[in-house]
Amino acid sequence: MAILTTAPAAAPAPDAPAPSRPRRRPSARRRMEGRAFYAFISPWLAGTVLLTLFPLVYAFVISMTNWDGISPSFSWVGLGNYGDVLVDPGTWASLGRTGVLAAIVVPITIVGSLLLAVLLNQRVRGRTWFRSFIYLPAIVPPVAATLTWKLIFDRDTGALNGLLAQLGLDAVDWFNGDAVFGVLIVVMLWGIGGGVIINLAALQDVSAELTEAAVLDGANAAQRFWHVTLPAISPVILFQTITTTIGALQTFVPALLLSPASGAAAITAVPEANQIFMIDVYAKYFAYSQYGPASAMLWLFFLAILLVTVLTFKIGGRTVFYAVDPSEKGR
Incomplete structure (x- = not known):
């Protein structure tokens, strides 16, 4: 009687390519979800292109010209505007005031x-x-908040000078000299409540198990805050440091509204102490019609803020602790 046997299947050659699976066509549901995704983000995409990318490119083109913003004719000057801006003492003076403002406001905030x-x-x-x-102050519009503080610091009718008079002190002209820089700092610190809410949410997300373990190890309140709470919320602190720094460097509206004058004359009447970088740019645009140098200043400022942000990420990233390693996300 013959016994039928089956030969073992031959092993694939080691160099043979793996059989490729046929690529599936996306189902109708997947295609519909894709279209819905792009439909929902289309307003953001349109806003990014029209309000961010296009102005950046347009400003870069203008920075290469001597256009005055009115005349239809202009000439190309290449990188000449950038060279003029970099050797202008006024540019460095306004940039220095902006740096001092950020150095005061950011740590306090x-x-x-x-x-x-x-x-x-x-x-x-x-x-x-x-x-x-x-x-509550964080949701007050910046213009309304600045004008309110302008009324409080008014020399003749302001509440603060009224209080000084009750104490037998002389009235202070807050909007002239170096005093106006202090008023600007007060106005910018007025909206500190936004950061409070973010930190409050981060504190409530701190692991209770870690805190209880620290208590069992005999750590006091200060030690628990320094070794448990602070590392746990360090990503939030880094986020706030970056956003607050960018906001402080781009300060414009409060400094302009604290000018003693109003209307079109406000930009040329800003006290020297408050002539920060964005005020200098605005003045070149709309008071002196120097669109080329102003656009060059904006591009240099954009690169400077980008550099500050990258350095903050690099330096702050060494002291930030994540519950999950960022490199492991998405794996």
């Missing part, structure tokens, strides 16, 4: 918002009202 968030995170009666009161 970061540290102050964190301390207020820690206080408001305590279990005390009425903390919801306190949180609302702290956050």
